[in-house]
Amino acid sequence: MKNSEIDRTHIPFIIMIAVIILLPIIIPSAYIISVMVFVAVYGVLALGMGILIGHAGLFSLAHPVWFGLGAYISGILAARGWVSPGIGIIVSAFFVALISYIIGAPILRLRGYYLACATFALLLIAQIAGGQLTNITGGHEGLLGIPPLSLGGFVFQTDLHYYFLSWALCIGCFWFCSNLIHSRVGRAIRSFHDSEIASKSMGVNIPKYKLQLFILTSVMASLAGSIFCFYLCFTVPSFFGFHLLVELLMMIVIGGIGSIQGPLIGSFVILWLRELIHIYFGKIFPVMTGEVDSIFFGILIIIVLIFMPRGLAGWVEQSFNLGRRTYAYFKGPGA
Amino acid sequence: MHTSKVLVHNRDRSEIESEENYLPLNVLRLSKRFGGIHALNEVTFNIEEKSIISLIGPNGAGKTTFINVVTGTYPPEAGMIYFQGQNITGLPAHKIASLGIGRTFQLQELFLSLTVLENAMVGCHTRGRAGMFAAGLRIHPAKADEKRLREEAMENLKMIGLEQRASDSISSLPLGERKLVGMARALGMRPKLLMLDEPVAGLAAHEIENLVRLIHSLIDRGLTLFIVEHNMPFVMSISERVIVLDEGFKIAEGPPDDVRANEKVIKAYLGE
Incomplete structure (x- = not known):
């Protein structure tokens, strides 16, 4: 009973991993691999935003901001040669976690459309900042000179490298989120979407979980952004x-x-x-x-x-x- | 005027804090306003352990507001609430819940996107401790929590007789069963005080009988019950003490028979 239950929850991941490994072997087309990199990167973004909107009922529209911040911070750090790209990804994830904490703490008190408006304003501000801060971001011409990603001596150069990297992130995030949603914390998150008053009367600390989830999905977006920028070796504000x-x-x-x-x-x-x-x-x-x-x-x-x-x-x-x-x-x- | 009020509070407070056996609930001069409406006006009473206390009153008397204020949904304007000798006035709802005050809702407020079992498991929320990371990585505390909460929730469903419907969706349940799910959910946090908001409204006679049996079994397990209800035969048969609210004022308190004979109560219900 117990074994079969564990097996059943693992089946989708096993299938996904198998498909991802087999795909480049069966169809070795650079074009398909390249589109699949985008599927993975956008999949991570949509996954995070989908949990915020669909499970927690937080209509946050700021998701492209965390994606963009992740891309720009790791891109700038790598392009200026300040830290190695691998560390840059971690630095940008921490930075995004910090910013989303600072912004999320006050903003998540808003509900429904008000939250949507506030997060949308954040998106517009980030867009303008990205375009105007030319000496940091390169403005609308874009950020150039991003070196390829290297992790512990291994340099990610081909589409296939990024394909496996991005799908590792995507499947990892998918696994994490699906565990989360079916756990005590996940049920608490789904419960306050249905009824906040009942949820808090059952002892669920709603502001805490909203903020934690907001930060978690922001960090996911940031990691996706970092991979995205190293893959393209280029970013412009209009991507985000x-x-x-x-x-x-x-x-x-x-x-x-x-x-x-x-x-x-x-x-x-x-x-x-x-x-x-x-x-x-x-x-x-x-x-x-x-x-x-x-x-x-x-x-x-x-x-x-x-x-x-x-x-x-x-x-x-x-x-x-x-x-x-x-x-x-x-x-x-x-x- | 103001200082004298504070003095009264202090005296009451020291009395409450000096008591050897803390009562499940002491409410002191509790007031709550919505705009110009006094939903609660200096309401004061105590609830003894393992008792069944009912709160009745005409529509709009402030009964549900009372539960909402005690459980922390709204902060009170004035007054004090002590739970087992601890001042819980103005604490957030989730803290009050984790101290041991459970509640159900007039309109159930069940989690419609969750199954019956999952609803009961959210009720057990305070009994787990694994955080988001442990849950996402599915490592030790989360795994242990999951197993324990599932068992506890299932036990609660068994107690109310809904274990067969554990994996059903809430929308497939009739009203009576939904109310029971609300009870099972509230029992998940192992409350010491359980506040029921109109538990029998809309139930058939045999369902009420079952509920009465369930309530007595809860008292045997050491719970204290506070019931807001309109159904007079139910209230009068089950309660040890009845409190009557009218327009936010407590107008009567006592054993059911005394309250029934009270002139103010009759006036409040029937008019002049």
């Missing part, structure tokens, strides 16, 4: 702006709000769909592929919200349950 925010929200909605695997599915679907749109419609409308994918994603969101309000993850789960019930029905009550 409103466009990214909309994309993340799209991933969460399409993948499934309130499920832990939803945002990862969303990241995969959105990024690959965009690639496919660019490949096929790029030939028909060469000058306006950006507009074409907006139209597509708009239609997709409408379809998902109408037919699968719990997103792709919810839909898969529902079909699975339906299949199981049908199977049980045909097998008969004796089985």
